[in-house]
Amino acid sequence: MADRPTLLRPPPPDPSKAPIENVLEVTELAVLGPDLFTNSRQAWHPPGARGIYGGSVIAMCIGAAQKTVPDDFLVHSCHCYFLLAGMSELPILFHVERLRDGRSFATRTVQARQKGRCIFTTTISFVRENSSGSPSSQVSHASPMPLGPDGLPLQPPPDDFAGEPELLNQGPFQGHRIEVMNKESPHAHEKVTRQWVRARGEIAGGNQSHLQALAYVSDSYFIGTITRIHRLWRFPFKVDELEAMPPNVQESVRTLHDWEGMGDPKDMKNQPVVGMMVSLDHTIYFHEPAKVHADEWMLNEMSSPWSGDGRGVVTQKIFSKDGILLATCIQEGVVRLQELPSVERKESKL
Structure with missing residues (x-):
């Protein structure tokens, strides 16, 4: 049989669901074995x-694992490793293993496989809603919503925002331009990037779908934060070559570069060039899983406490539009500068 992107024929998109729900749909393969799932769409x-x-x-691993726990168990953390580059031309099989089922917590591991090889693995922990006892028995605190120049908590874009560049408005998520704070600081660890994001449409599948959507967007621009706080050139050609390219290419590069908070490409002359950037691992702590509404504006704030030895670490806080800290994420990746002209420059996820 020829290679194809899904094991089963993809169903038509469900118009009653948000685009992200259709993108992340998984199908159970009970006929092949217990707790086995596959991607419904490419x-x-x-x-x-x-x-x-x-x-x-x-997100699809979380979706598969969710189908093996009771509905009142919500994911509160997942710890992931990217092992091999996944191929869009092949279906993915998600193998869920039930490690533990307790009264308050349940634990699952999920392996994503293609052609018998594990490309990704994650351990996911779920907590039963309202199982933490009375408020008087809890210790609580949370980072507040960042403040704007006026000293007030940051406010989201308007609900009717439509200012995305055309080349960026086709995906299941909508985003606002990235801002780099403390841009003039000589210390990379003092710089912070911020971006407002939300899923397009209205998510219809309930809380589990909102959590999958948050997991999906948490990987966007993540390890790439290193390029922004160090002002690294990441495109597969020299800055000086841009002026000789077709006008439409120049326009796209300038638009992308500015959208990522990097300003005008001409200011990048003599800046270091990315040689390789690959995500290694990814952790998400869902602090308020029942309060996640991924189809409403969320603020992503990213910074990096360290990079060196060919790797970089980035931390991310995700706030709801009304200032609730929904999640904290951590990612480590390979980050190497170009040493030879022949070194290939690509930002990679799997």
Whole structure:
């Protein structure tokens, strides 16, 4: 049989669901064995990346694991490793293993496989809603919503925002331009990037779908934060070559570069060039899983406490539009500068 992107014929998109729900749908394969699932639709391969988008695999693994726990158990953490580049031309099999089922917590591991090889693995922990006892028995605190220049908590874009560049408005998520704070600081660890994001449409599948959607978007621009705080050139050609390219290519590069908070490409002359950037692992702590509404504006704030030895670590806080800290994420990746002209430069997820 020829290679194809799904094991079963993809169903038509469900118009009653948000685009992200259709993208992340998984199908159970009970006829082949217990706790086995597959992607219902082709996984997205970002242009220039070595493999499929890692956020989609994280989210589909969570979706598969969710189907093996009771409905009142919500994911509160997942710890993931990207092992091999996933191929969009092949179906993915998700093998769920039930490690533990307790009264308050349940634990699952999920392996994503293609052609018998594990491309991704994650351990996911679920907590039963309202199982933490009375408020008087809990210790609580949370980072507040960042403040704007006026000293007030940041406010989301308007609900009717439509300012995305055309080349970026085709995916299941909508985003606002990335801002780099403390841009003039000589210390990379003092810089912070911020971006407002939300799923397009209205998510109809309940809380579980909102959590999958948050996991999906958490991988967007993540390890790439290193390029922004160090002002690294990441395109597969020299800055000086841009002026000789077709006008439409120049326009796209300038638009993308500015949208990522990097300003005008001409200011990048003599800046270091990315040689290789690959995500290694990804952790998400869902602090308020029952309060996640991924189809409403959420603020992603990213910073990096460290990079070195060919790797970088980035932390991410995700806030709801009304200031609730919904999740904290951590990612480590390979980050190497170009040493030879022949070194290939690609931002990769799997």
